[in-house]
Amino acid sequence: MLSSIIFLRTVTFHKLAFHSRFKHISTEKSVELKRTLSTDLPQSAPPSTRKSFKTTRSKLEGEQRDLNLKQLKSNGWQIVDNHDAIKKDFEFENFNQAFAFMTRIALLAEKLNHHPEWSNVYNKVNVTLTTHDLKGISTYDVQMASFMDEIHSLHKKK
Ligand SMILES: C[C@H](O)[C@H](O)[C@H]1CNC2=NC(N)=NC(=O)C2=N1
DSSP: OHHHHHHHHHHHHHHHHHHHHHHHHHHHHHHHHHHHHOOSOOTTSOHHHHHHTTSOOOBOOHHHHHHHHHHHHHTTOEEETTTTEEEEEEEBSSHHHHHHHHHHHHHHHHHHTOOOEEEEETTEEEEEEOBGGGTBOBHHHHHHHHHHHHHHHHHBOO
């Protein structure tokens, strides 16, 4: 009788110890993972871009197009001749940083169902953005470009 009580107390103690240790790690890790994988723009991003992911997808035309392309050009984006797209080459400290950038963008691409045309060689990522369904540059391309510039500013070559 006594031995079974001692046995049960021991088992209970180890269970509680395991749970609290595992729970601590999982909470900490899950918070870190959430932050790393977030597709929300960092707090440093201009408030306007943070809200813009809620907008619908529409092809840029007229004055809206001119204003947005002017802003993108000032951030180093170029218009691709022969097809309505924007492009930019990003450089990072190393491959790890380049891949971390691509991982963040990939999560946004899946969230928006809007995917970049891109290539990566070591610490460089070359990006072209256009909206195939609309055969041109859309609001999603502008939002993705802004997000790329914001994430690049966190990882870029010092
Ligand atoms: C079927 C799928 O939803 C569509 O092809 C999506 C996927 N990702 C996309 N990405 C881009 N850049 N343009 C699109 O038009 C597009 N369309």
